[in-house]
Structure formats: structure tokens, C-alpha cells
Amino acid sequence: MLASARGGAPGASGVSGGSVMGAVYSSVARLFELGFRVTGVERRVDGLEHLPASGPAIIASNHVGYVDYAFVMLGPPRPRREVAFLARSDFFEQPLVGTALRALRQIPVDAHGDPTGALRAAVAHLEAGGIVGLHPEGTINPSFLPVKGRTGSVRPAQLTGAPTVPTP
Numbered sequence: 297m298l299a300s301a302r303g304g305a306p307g308a309s310g311v312s313g314g315s316v317m318g319a320v321y322s323s324v325a326r327l328f329e330l331g332f333r334v335t336g337v338e339r340r341v342d343g344l345e346h347l348p349a350s351g352p353a354i355i356a357s358n359h360v361g362y363v364d365y366a367f368v369m370l371g372p373p374r375p376r377r378e379v380a381f382l383a384r385s386d387f388f389e390q391p392l393v394g395t396a397l398r399a400l401r402q403i404p405v406d407a408h409g410d411p412t413g414a415l416r417a418a419v420a421h422l423e424a425g426g427i428v429g430l431h432p433e434g435t436i437n438p439s440f441l442p443v444k445g446r447t448g449s450v451r452p453a454q455l456t457g458a459p460t461v462p463t464p
Contacts (some may be wrong), residue, residue, distance in 0.1 A: 383404060
């Protein structure tokens with residue numbers, strides 16, 4: 297699946313069991329849509345046929361900017377399925393950001409220590425029929441260009457058989 301914007305990145309969807317978005321996720325998605333519209337960011341989504349309408353999937357998106365996840369969460373047409381992203385655990389410790397990430401049901405990953413807790417959470421989400429979003433690079437390159445991905449990004453797919461849908 298491909299979603300892009302001038303100066304932006306990816307597109308996507310999914311939540312446990314394929315249920316429709318929760319109120320918080322829906323509200324955040326609408327705020328991003330409004331922000332993109334107001335700032336003139338044009339979004340284009342191609343390749344939705346590669347994303348299963350139901351069941352598990354992994355969306356692997358390049359991490360080239362601070363709002364990559366917003367393009368991924370807005371990729372599919374309504375009704376959207378929630379995407380549970382792997383996000384650095386230290387973001388969850390920040391009062392406002394951490395509260396938002398927990399409300400959006402994102403998955404904390406210890407990027408500088410043991411990532412197995414995040415792997416277990418991602419596998420559980422996939423086994424429940426959800427969609428997991430991840431950035432194979434694991435971080436944003438200071439030059440905002442894609443870098444070589446890490447091998448851990450394929451582990452959830454290997455353990456669950458969930459298809460991986462790449463985005464730019």
C-alpha cells in the first residue's frame with residue numbers, strides 16, 4: 297500500500313478483531329485530516345488492494361519524519377481500522393504524549409534495551425486480528441532520509457503469518 301504527500305510519507309489501517317475505531321483514535325484521525333487540509337498537504341493512497349479488509353496485517357513504513365504515522369493512520373477509506381504502532385517507550389513517560397499514546401492503544405518498545413515485550417504485544421495484537429504499524433529503521437534519520445531497516449521488523453510476520461504491506 298502506498299500513501300504519500302508532498303514532503304510526507306505512508307498510508308494504512310487496523311485494530312484488534314477488525315473493530316471500528318474508538319472515539320479517541322477517530323478524533324485524532326479527524327484532527328490530522330483537518331490539519332493536512334488546512335496546510336494544503338495533498339494525500340494520495342495507492343495499493344489498498346494489498347491490505348486485507350479484515351484480519352491481521354503489518355504495515356512497514358519508512359520513518360522519514362515526525363508525523364509518518366499520521367499518513368499511515370489515514371491511508372484507507374472509512375471505516376478505518378486502528379493501527380497499533382510500535383513507539384519508543386520513553387514517549388510513554390511524557391505526560392501529554394504518553395497519555396495520548398495509551399489512549400490510542402499504541403505499543404511501547406524499549407528501543408535501547410529489551411524489545412521482547414513489544415514483540416509479544418505486537419504478536420498478541422496481530423493474533424487478535426489487528427494491524428500493527430512499524431518503522432523498520434527504528435528511528436528517524438537526522439537527514440530525514442530512509443536508512444537500512446532492522447531485521448526485527450520481520451519477526452511479528454514470521455511468528456503470526458500476518459502479511460507485511462510496505463509503504464514508502
